[in-house]
Amino acid sequence: MSITTQPKGPKMRLTLIALALTATAAHANDPRILNEAALGGTGSTPVQAEIWVDNWFTLYVNGQELHSDSVAYKTERSFNAERITFNADLPMTVAFEFRDFMENDTGLEYIGTRRQQMGDGGAIAQFINASTGASLGVTNADWACKVIHHAPVQTSCADESNPQAGVGACAGEITSAPDGWTQPGFDDSGWEAATEHSESAVRPKDGYDEISWDRDAEIIWAEDLERDNIVLCRAQIGG
Numbered sequence: 001m002s003i004t005t006q007p008k009g010p011k012m013r014l015t016l017i018a019l020a021l022t023a024t025a026a027h028a029n030d031p032r033i034l035n036e037a038a039l040g041g042t043g044s045t046p047v048q049a050e051i052w053v054d055n056w057f058t059l060y061v062n063g064q065e066l067h068s069d070s071v072a073y074k075t076e077r078s079f080n081a082e083r084i085t086f087n088a089d090l091p092m093t094v095a096f097e098f099r100d101f102m103e104n105d106t107g108l109e110y111i112g113t114r115r116q117q118m119g120d121g122g123a124i125a126q127f128i129n130a131s132t133g134a135s136l137g138v139t140n141a142d143w144a145c146k147v148i149h150h151a152p153v154q155t156s157c158a159d160e161s162n163p164q165a166g167v168g169a170c171a172g173e174i175t176s177a178p179d180g181w182t183q184p185g186f187d188d189s190g191w192e193a194a195t196e197h198s199e200s201a202v203r204p205k206d207g208y209d210e211i212s213w214d215r216d217a218e219i220i221w222a223e224d225l226e227r228d229n230i231v232l233c234r235a236q237i238g239g
């Protein structure tokens with residue numbers, strides 16, 4: 001009776017390389033990581049937008065709702081990138097509603113668990129002419145933003161054993177979006193400039209690395225990554 005030993009070395013390495021390639025391909029094709037959609041629409045310029053948001057967004061173009069993050073807002077750890085194409089007339093007004101995940105108006109997540117925390121946001125987007133590849137605009141401090149959900153008012157809320165929305169440290173500053181805020185003619189002169197945040201502060205994950213970001217594209221949010229939970233940001237680009 002003989003014992004046959006499996007050949008090791010090159011064959012094993014090839015198997016590992018094949019497995020790694022398979023895993024990479026599966027990752028890139030996973031719509032939960034990078035969702036691609038052709039939206040059509042009217043307008044004279046074909047546009048491609050690439051967007052990554054922690055955790056969720058809706059995009060309006062020239063006052064019309066165009067697209068929402070394909071991974072539902074309430075999905076835990078819903079990190080993913082979106083690559084969409086559509087037609088638009090330039091210059092175009094792009095307006096995002098960005099949302100950081102929260103379980104309720106305390107602004108907290110994982111409430112009642114050891115992971116109870118405020119959670120943090122962050123968003124980056126770039127727009128190109130899909131025919132020529134020319135950049136139309138990227139997120140940066142030139143964008144104007146308005147916070148419509150800020151909570152909790154004091155960070156100590158995150159340490160409470162039974163945090164109650166609207167009570168004490170867990171109160172919030174919550175308003176509705178201003179009428180017409182997505183429209184090209186809306187006056188955003190009273191809004192704040194977007195705050196640019198570093199990769200090390202935001203720690204962008206799933207989907208972010210699938211995109212080749214323009215070196216000028218910045219991760220934006222309002223000033224407070226943790227307590228500014230719903231942020232409206234807009235800009236006129238492609239002019």
Ligand SMILES: [Ca+2]
Nearest residue numbers: 100101119120
């Ligand atoms: Ca988050």
Ligand SMILES: [Ca+2]
Nearest residue numbers: 100118119226
């Ligand atoms: Ca938050």
